[in-house]
Structures are given as structure tokens and as C-alpha cells.
Amino acid sequence: MAPAAVTAVNRFGLGARPGELTDAAGDPHGWLLSQLSAGAEVLPDALPDSLDYLRQEGTVRDLRKMAKDSNGDMMAQQAAKDAEKDLRQRIRQEIALRQQVAVVTARSFPERIVRFWSNHFAISTDKNVAASFAAPMEREAIRPHAFGKFADLLVAIETHPGMLLYLDNTQSIGVDSRAGMRARNAPNPKAARRGLNENLAREILELHTLGVNGGYAQADVIEFAKAITGWSLQRPQDASNTGAPFRFNANTHEPGDRRVLGKRYREEGEAQGRAILADLALHPATAQHLSFKLARHFVADQPPSQLVAAMAKAYLASGGDLSTLYSAMVRHPLAWAPTARKFKTPQDFLVSSMRALTLDGQKDAARTLDLQARMGHPVFQPRSPAGFADTAADWSGPDALYKRVQAAQTLADAAPQVASNDPVQMAMRSLGDGMDAETLTAVRRAESPRQGVALLLASPSFQWRA
Amino acid sequence: MALSRRQFLVAGAAASLMGTLPKFALAATSAHDTRMVVVLLRGGLDGLHALPRPGDSDYLRLRGALGEAAIRDAHPIDGGFALHPSLAFASQLYAAKEFLPIVAVAPPYRERSHFEAQDCVENGTQGPGGRSGWMNRCVHELGGSGGLAITAVMPLIMRGNNVATTWSPPLAHAIDPILMQRLQLLYARDPMLGPAFARAGTDEGDKATQAGDKRGHLADALGAAAHFMSATDGPRIAFVEDTGWDTHYNEAGILQRKLFELDSGLQAFKANGDAIWPRTAIVVVTEFGRTAAVNGTNGTDHGTGGMAFLAGGAVNGGRIGGTWPGLANSQLNQQRDLLATSDMRGLFKGVLESHLGVAAAASDARIFPASADVASMRGLTRTA
Numbered sequence: 001m002a003p004a005a006v007t008a009v010n011r012f013g014l015g016a017r018p019g020e021l022t023d024a025a026g027d028p029h030g031w032l033l034s035q036l037s038a039g040a041e042v043l044p045d046a047l048p049d050s051l052d053y054l055r056q057e058g059t060v061r062d063l064r065k066m067a068k069d070s071n072g073d074m075m076a077q078q079a080a081k082d083a084e085k086d087l088r089q090r091i092r093q094e095i096a097l098r099q100q101v102a103v104v105t106a107r108s109f110p111e112r113i114v115r116f117w118s119n120h121f122a123i124s125t126d127k128n129v130a131a132s133f134a135a136p137m138e139r140e141a142i143r144p145h146a147f148g149k150f151a152d153l154l155v156a157i158e159t160h161p162g163m164l165l166y167l168d169n170t171q172s173i174g175v176d177s178r179a180g181m182r183a184r185n186a187p188n189p190k191a192a193r194r195g196l197n198e199n200l201a202r203e204i205l206e207l208h209t210l211g212v213n214g215g216y217a218q219a220d221v222i223e224f225a226k227a228i229t230g231w232s233l234q235r236p237q238d239a240s241n242t243g244a245p246f247r248f249n250a251n252t253h254e255p256g257d258r259r260v261l262g263k264r265y266r267e268e269g270e271a272q273g274r275a276i277l278a279d280l281a282l283h284p285a286t287a288q289h290l291s292f293k294l295a296r297h298f299v300a301d302q303p304p305s306q307l308v309a310a311m312a313k314a315y316l317a318s319g320g321d322l323s324t325l326y327s328a329m330v331r332h333p334l335a336w337a338p339t340a341r342k343f344k345t346p347q348d349f350l351v352s353s354m355r356a357l358t359l360d361g362q363k364d365a366a367r368t369l370d371l372q373a374r375m376g377h378p379v380f381q382p383r384s385p386a387g388f389a390d391t392a393a394d395w396s397g398p399d400a401l402y403k404r405v406q407a408a409q410t411l412a413d414a415a416p417q418v419a420s421n422d423p424v425q426m427a428m429r430s431l432g433d434g435m436d437a438e439t440l441t442a443v444r445r446a447e448s449p450r451q452g453v454a455l456l457l458a459s460p461s462f463q464w465r466a
Numbered sequence: 467m468a469l470s471r472r473q474f475l476v477a478g479a480a481a482s483l484m485g486t487l488p489k490f491a492l493a494a495t496s497a498h499d500t501r502m503v504v505v506l507l508r509g510g511l512d513g514l515h516a517l518p519r520p521g522d523s524d525y526l527r528l529r530g531a532l533g534e535a536a537i538r539d540a541h542p543i544d545g546g547f548a549l550h551p552s553l554a555f556a557s558q559l560y561a562a563k564e565f566l567p568i569v570a571v572a573p574p575y576r577e578r579s580h581f582e583a584q585d586c587v588e589n590g591t592q593g594p595g596g597r598s599g600w601m602n603r604c605v606h607e608l609g610g611s612g613g614l615a616i617t618a619v620m621p622l623i624m625r626g627n628n629v630a631t632t633w634s635p636p637l638a639h640a641i642d643p644i645l646m647q648r649l650q651l652l653y654a655r656d657p658m659l660g661p662a663f664a665r666a667g668t669d670e671g672d673k674a675t676q677a678g679d680k681r682g683h684l685a686d687a688l689g690a691a692a693h694f695m696s697a698t699d700g701p702r703i704a705f706v707e708d709t710g711w712d713t714h715y716n717e718a719g720i721l722q723r724k725l726f727e728l729d730s731g732l733q734a735f736k737a738n739g740d741a742i743w744p745r746t747a748i749v750v751v752t753e754f755g756r757t758a759a760v761n762g763t764n765g766t767d768h769g770t771g772g773m774a775f776l777a778g779g780a781v782n783g784g785r786i787g788g789t790w791p792g793l794a795n796s797q798l799n800q801q802r803d804l805l806a807t808s809d810m811r812g813l814f815k816g817v818l819e820s821h822l823g824v825a826a827a828a829s830d831a832r833i834f835p836a837s838a839d840v841a842s843m844r845g846l847t848r849t850a
Contacts, residue, residue, distance in 0.1 A: 126710070168763060172763065194763065196762045197714060197762055197765075202768075206579055212581070384580060384709065386581050393620065393625055396659055397662055398662045398665035398667075399632040399633050401666045405645065405646065409642060438655065446648075451645055455648060455649065
């Protein structure tokens with residue numbers, strides 16, 4: 001097995017399923033590039049869209065209010081509880097489905113790319129108002145746009161209810177907008193306190209596009225925040241509405257021209273914010289930021305600057321085309337250097353383990369979500385809008401390694417005891433040339449097949465994406 | 467109930483394995499065997515809400531209803547300040563002179579990015595980035611006693627070349643000791659993972675876990691820290707972190723809960739670590755303060771001057787520390803937020819020197835590189 005095949009399948013992809021290393025061996029580059037043209041898996045249409053979730057949340061709120069107003073009517077309380085339980089259940093199911101897709105897909109490079117963007121545009125289900133929209137945001141905004149122009153991906157994200165709610169933009173009101181002026185004159189002091197919220201604008205600049213050293217100032221944050229006042233959502237009770245839940249609310253939009261990064265943007269309502277996003281997408285600092293993060297995710301914690309520069313150049317030359325960016329990385333020799341490697345995050349560890357074991361059921365996927373959370377990597381629950389960390393030092397402490405051994409043992413226990421799960425064969429078909437003689441010997445000498453599987457999954461060789 | 471990890475380790479063959487693994491070096495039990503816990507509240511605690519100023523007309527003007535929520539039922543203390551109503555245990559400590567609020571303190575970083583500011587709190591330098599943390603460098607100066615982080619993954623503040631370990635509640639799955647033994651041999655060959663793996667599984671914390679309850683993460687984490695630090699061979703310094711302090715929206719409600727969690731955390735530490743309490747200083751910090759004025763969504767945005775709390779039997783409390791810059795428009799930083807009048811490194815250095823007995827030369831040059839011009843705060847603790 002050529003070492004390049006191991007890299008294609010285990011470092012660029014999500015980890016070898018049986019037979020994948022052989023499939024990739026002839027032309028590892030081609031194996032990856034053909035997956036790029038095919039794009040990511042499309043999830044079933046039957047899943048509820050964000051508008052459905054928005055309406056369902058509205059229903060839960062209404063039922064809760066009815067229950068509260070009903071003076072302890074058991075039926076009303078039960079109805080509210082049931083509706084909420086149903087909503088949570090659907091979200092859990094979608095997240096389990098997503099995990100299952102990662103385990104079974106034959107296009108694991110695009111699938112890893114989708115997950116990369118979900119972490120780049122991190123929202124956390126810790127924040128209640130955004131909790132229903134993390135998985136739908138990946139499905140609706142990232143899957144369809146992660147292989148086209150970054151500008152389109154960016155707009156899809158920043159107009160998605162997940163992001164608008166997570167970073168408070170639905171609460172932001174231009175002080176001199178119609179709503180802002182009305183609020184100022186309102187007798188109700190609560191209404192008068194609503195105003196501008198900088199949160200989304202700041203994180204777009206700092207995390208989503210330019211990066212923290214991208215050359216913007218506090219004044220740019222404020223101007224940009226004003227430009228995207230009015231970027232909000234349909235009200236759930238407007239059930240006749242269809243399509244995307246995004247709604248531009250002219251009443252809360254701060255009127256006037258804006259100046260961001262030295263450029264003037266004329267007052268054009270919603271188009272003003274879109275014009276700023278379009279320019280940010282093609283800014284050289286954005287090219288650098290995205291290229292660095294991608295290279296750090298796929299190649300090494302400290303990626304070679306030559307590689308990053310080549311990627312950024314290809315990105316800008318293509319007018320911000322993401323597939324061109326990924327191809328530039330895959331085609332660059334430094335991305336295949338023998339020193340390039342990544343330590344698996346808990347999510348990587350679990351998904352690659354399940355791929356090796358072909359633990360393909362949706363129930364298996366659902367069970368591992370809890371395990372992943374206890375390993376410090378709860379799905380869609382990063383500690384901040386910066387997302388989960390992406391370097392070895394963040395994930396390889398003593399306690400984290402100990403939990404990995406526990407998880408390896410749990411997975412080995414869950415694996416069906418069939419001949420195809422013979423640990424020595426499994427080691428060969430999942431690590432190939434990445435397997436060292438000592439690990440193979442240890443696996444061969446294991447007391448039982450089960451212990452051999454646990455040993456393989458917990459071994460240091462399996463913790464690296466080589 | 468399944469066999470707990472601790473019972474398993476003691477009962478099984480792992481008992482002999484544990485003997486081969488490094489433990490915390492034995493620390494002498496003397497009056498100088500002091501303990502320090504650093505608690506980092508990630509997200510930027512609004513100091514003006516935790517420590518309101520009931521009689522200050524500028525405060526009332528800037529804060530409106532948000533300020534009123536902090537003042538109503540607050541616990542009055544000195545200097546025109548009060549402790550937020552949720553800080554009931556802290557106010558008892560204050561009365562016992564074991565609680566010391568320090569106003570207008572911030573790391574030397576002056577931008578408003580959470581992640582960079584937290585880096586700066588953790589790496590102990592003037593800027594973000596860095597690969598090692600000041601608590602890890604402090605481990606070296608303490609001569610052997612390791613550091614402990616109550617986290618699932620190693621935080622920057624504790625990263626580096628010196629002995630430090632992490633702990634968080636275990637998975638309910640006992641490890642096959644033979645598997646562990648064989649893995650030890652494989653990991654010993656991996657230069658990057660080997661040292662961490664050698665310490666994996668050496669810390670048992672079931673007692674600490676049982677002490678936790680519904681009072682939030684900080685009660686669990688500080689309770690566990692007290693448990694580990696109470697052992698005679700326990701770590702002298704520990705790190706605890708919490709998230710959820712970035713209050714852009716609906717701040718009064720969020721901080722009412724979060725400050726209660728912090729208060730419960732202090733209480734949990736004292737309950738689990740009663741024996742070491744007289745020798746303990748808990749240092750609660752955050753990466754920056756927030757805007758002086760309330761924002762448009764009943765919250766506050768990223769600011770500069772924050773606050774710190776010291777708690778513990780060794781703390782010289784019952785007073786206000788730091789220099790208060792004032793809230794008049796002309797006194798604010800960029801007419802936006804509280805001016806930072808103290809460098810957080812001076813606070814840390816003051817605790818290290820007076821409480822842990824670290825030499826000033828070490829804290830000036832090695833733990834906080836090139837910080838000789840940052841004066842150590844004096845008189846923070848009672849120990850000489």
C-alpha cells in the first residue's frame with residue numbers, strides 16, 4: 001500500500017473503511033479530486049427545514065404560554081411537554097443521522113470538508129435559541145455551498161437562523177431606524193433600551209473572514225454591525241410564508257451610507273450588508289485566514305507557509321472558488337510531506353473507529369454521541385464562536401488519552417464478533433503502511449480479539465492521521 | 467451501580483500498575499504548604515455588574531435597569547461598592563476578611579478579542595499566542611509539586627515542559643489493566659504522546675465527583691480541585707475554568723445564575739477542602755471587562771478594565787483592592803469602558819510571591835517573562 005493512499009484516506013478523509021486503502025492505492029490524488037467534483041452527501045429531503053423548526057419552536061412557546069395561563073390544566077401542560085419533546089427528538093435524530101453519514105460515506109473527503117466549515121462557522125447548542133438550528137445550518141447552508149464560491153457560503157451562513165440567533169443579530173436594531181426612533185419615544189422603558197448589537201459583525205470579521213489580525217478596527221465593527229441591522233427572521237406565526245426563514249426588516253435597518261475598511265457602501269437596505277460580505281469574501285486577509293485554517297486542519301498544526309501561500313493565491317485567482325482552494329492543497333507536494341500529520345480530535349477518533357469497525361447503524365451513531373461529549377467534544381457545542389481547537393496540544397492530555405482508551409474498549413465491546421473484525425486484518429486494512437511492527441505484534445498477541453481491537457483503536461498509531 | 471473507576475483501580479491488578487506511575491511529589495505539610503487555585507471565567511465577566519456601585523450617579527446613569535438589577539438586594543461592602551445579590555457566600559467571606567475584590571484589573575492586552583485576551587491571561591506575556599502557560603512555568607519554581615487542571619483537555623495556562631495533569635469526571639467504564647499495560651509500551655515509543663500517556667489514569671476522583679450536584683460546573687470543578695489539593699501529596703496549584711460569561715444579551719438574568727454558580731463553587735471548595743482552606747488563595751479572573759454603558763440588547767459588549775476576586779483563608783480580605791478609576795465620561799477608556807489601572811500579571815505575581823513563596827526574580831523573568839516593570843501587588847495574602 002503506497003503511503004500516499006494512507007494519507008488520502010486517513011488524513012484527508014475520515015479514516016479507512018474496509019477496502020478503501022486498496023481503492024485509493026492506484027491514484028491517491030485522483031481518489032480525492034474525484035470526490036471533490038462529486039461533492040458532499042445530500043441528506044434526505046424528508047428532514048424538517050429551518051422554517052419548520054422555527055414554526056415548531058413557535059408552537060412550543062404558544063403551548064407553554066397556554067399551559068401557564070391555564071392555572072395548572074394537566075392536558076395543557078402535557079401538550080406543551082409533548083411538543084417540546086418532539087422537537088428535541090427530531091434534532092437528536094438529525095444529529096445521529098449526520099454521524100451515521102460520516103461513518104458510511106464513500107466520499108469522506110467532502111464530508112470532512114463539511115465538518116470543517118461547521119466548526120469554522122461554529123454555533124453552539126448551549127445557547128437555547130440557536131439549539132434547533134446547528135444541524136440544519138450545516139445541511140442547508142454548508143452542504144450545498146461548500147464546493148462553490150466562498151461568498152455564497154458566507155451569505156448562506158450569515159442569513160441562516162442558526163447564526164442570526166446565536167450571535168444576537170435578530171436583537172440588533174439601528175438607533176435611527178424607524179423601529180429605533182419609535183422605541184426611543186415609547187413610554188415603555190424596556191422597548192427604549194433595544195439598540196445595536198455588535199456581536200455578529202465582530203465575529204464575521206474576526207472568525208469567519210479576515211481573521212483577528214485581518215486589519216480591521218473597532219470602528220469597522222460598528223459600521224458593519226449597522227449595515228446588517230435588519231438581518232432577521234420571519235415570525236413563526238406567519239405560517240403562510242415559505243422559503244428561507246431569513247427576512248430583511250427595513251424597519252430596524254439603520255439608514256445611511258457605511259464605511260468599512262475604508263470603502264463606502266451606499267444605503268441599499270439588505271444589499272448594503274451583502275456588498276460588504278462580497279468584498280470580505282475576496283479580501284486577501286480572508287484568503288490567508290481560510291487557507292491557513294484549512295491547511296492546519298488537513299496537513300499539520302503548523303502548516304508550511306509556502307503551502308498556505310499557494311492556496312491563498314489559487315483562491316484569489318479563482319475569484320474565491322472553494323473547490324479550487326481544496327484542489328490547490330491536494331495538488332501541492334508539501335501537503336504530502338512525510339512530516340505532515342494530525343492528531344485526531346475525539347470526533348475524528350470515534351468516526352474513524354466506527355468506519356474501521358463498520359459500526360454502520362444509526363443506533364450505533366447515536367450511542368457514540370454521548371461518548372464524544374464525554375471526551376470533551378460534544379457535537380455542535382463548542383465553548384465559543386471560535387469553534388473547537390484544531391491542534392494536538394488541545395486534545396492529547398493525560399486525561400484525554402485515558403478517556404480514549406476507555407472509548408476504544410467501549411467500541412471494541414460494541415463491535416460484532418465476526419471474522420471480518422479480526423484485529424490483525426482490521427489493523428492492516430485501516431492503517432496499512434501507517435502500522436508499525438510493534439503495534440501489529442501487540443495486536444497479534446492480544447488476549448482476545450476484543451482486546452486486540454481495543455488495543456488497535458487505542459494505539460498511538462491510530463491516534464494520528466498520518 | 468457499576469464498579470467505579472477508583473474501586474476498580476484499587477481492587478484490580480491495576481493497583482500494582484499505579485505504583486509504577488509518577489504521582490505528585492510529596493509536599494511538606496507545614497504552614498508554608500500553601501495552595502493556589504486560579505479560576506478563569508471565559509467570556510468576560512462584567513465586573514460592574516458583579517460589583518455594583520449603589521450610590522454612584524455615573525453608575526446609575528450608565529447602567530439603568532441593568533444596574534438596578536445588580537443593586538437590588540446587593541450586599542453592601544466598602545468604598546461605595548456592593549456584592550451582587552447572588553454572591554451571598556462571598557459576602558460572608560468578605561465579613562470574615564477572607565474575600566478581596568480587586569477592581570479595574572486586566573491583562574496587558576488592549577484589544578477586545580476573547581480568544582487573544584484569554585491567551586494573554588494564560589501565557590503570562592504581553593500578547594496572544596504562545597505555547598506554554600505561566601502556571602506550568604510556576605510548577606518548575608515550586609520544585610516538584612505538579613499542577614492540576616480540572617479540564618478534559620490541557621488548557622494553555624498549564625501547557626509546557628513541567629509536570630501538569632488534567633482531570634475531569636471519568637467515563638463510567640473501567641479499563642482492562644492489561645490493555646493499559648500493553649498500551650504503555652506502545653506509547654513509550656511516541657515522543658509526542660508518551661509523556662502524557664504515562665500520567666493517564668493516575669488520578670482518581672470519585673469522591674470529588676460525588677460531591678458535585680446541580681449547582682453547576684464550578685461547584686463540581688472547584689469541589690474536585692479541593693479534593694485533590696487536600697491530599698498530602700496533592701498539587702499545590704490548580705486551574706479551573708468556566709464558560710458562559712459573554713453577556714451581550716439579557717445580562718441580568720444570565721449573571722444572576724452564573725454568579726450563583728461561582729458563589730457555589732467557592733462554597734464547594736471550602737466544604738471539600740476545609741483542612742487546607744486557611745492555607746488557600748483562590749484567584750478568580752476574567753479576560754476583560756465590558757462596556758460601561760448597557761448596550762441595545764440589555765447586555766454589555768467587550769470592554770477593557772475587569773475585576774478579580776481573591777477568596778480563601780489565606781487572603782487578606784474584607785477590603786477593596788486595586789485603584790478605582792471612576793465612571794465619569796472623562797474617566798472612561800475611549801469613553802467606552804472602565805480603564806484598567808492594574809496589570810493582571812502584577813496580581814498573579816503578588817500571589818505567587820507572598821503566598822507561594824516564589825522568588826521575585828523568578829516571577830519577573832521566567833514565569834512572567836520581561837515583567838520586572840510590572841509591580842507585584844502587595845499584601846494580598848496573610849502568609850509571609
